[in-house]
Amino acid sequence: MIAPKRIDLPTLLPLAAAALVVLAALPGVTQGAAPLYGLLGLFGLLVLLCLLAIRRALRQALAAVEALCAGARPVHSTCLSRLPEVQRLVGHVAGMAGALHSAETENRRLQQTLLQAQEQERNRLGRTLHDDLGQYVAGIRAQAGLFALLADDPQAVRGASQRLDQHCQALQQGFHALVRDLYPVMLDELSLEQAVRQLAAQRSAAGIDCRVGFDARLPEPGRERKLQLHRLLQEALTNVVRHAGARNVRLRVRRRGADLCLSLRDDGHGRPAAGQGVGLRSMSERARGLGGELHYRGRPGRGWTLYLRVPLEEASA
Structure with a gap:
């Protein structure tokens, strides 16, 4: 046996209002004072019921929002009003609460990473x-x-x-x-290209064949931005020396539109190593601090690939 479909108050009220309008339009119904007063009474009752339904829906939505703000589990959708607007409101608030919780968790993790570093x-x-x-x-x-x-x-x-x-x-x-x-004092005297090639030469002196391709169209960044790029590349090459087991590194720095793009590939084992995660997280944070993003991928037996993309100029506050 099929259970009858439940019709709640927010669904019933518009139907009743439409029926009232149709009834008022029928000939002879509104003739005389008594029928008119009756229709007005019904109309007032419908308005009251509408206000009560809206108040009930708002109270349910407010209770759900307060529960989310207090850190409680989200209220199940069946406990809320069937109004789609209320459902969407609570859904958006739940999404914001989840995003805030994720951000707080990420901040705690980054604090631990910073302390470890x-x-x-x-x-x-x-x-x-x-x-x-x-x-x-x-x-x-x-x-x-x-x-x-x-x-x-x-x-x-x-x-x-x-x-x-x-x-x-x-x-x-x-x-x-x-x-x-x-404190890399030499950055005050070297261009970004010279600093990159110097880092590569230091790794080559340590027994790793590090070759650089640098786009001559790249404008020279400011000192602070150059320092952060230098630190990020220094960390990346240090990871290669300590963890990758690579003998060859290919480094390319080029311009793509309004962005600086850096790619680094090695021929190491491509497997994550103990202690490598801190360096990767540190590089990712530096990239975010520059307004860019960092992607990396390790393929067993085929080495690591790192890709950085950051704006050439710092975004205005």
């Missing part, structure tokens, strides 16, 4: 100071102490002096490398 950077600086710079300082002290013992042996003094000079040179190189990582 800061801790990793502190550990890296600590290892550099202890293992490299600290070692050279200890060697310098040891060689300096020999001068008092070898004062009567000019040949030994010359040897100790040479070793002392070597330690000082290594210490200076390590210090410059550390400062360059923390």
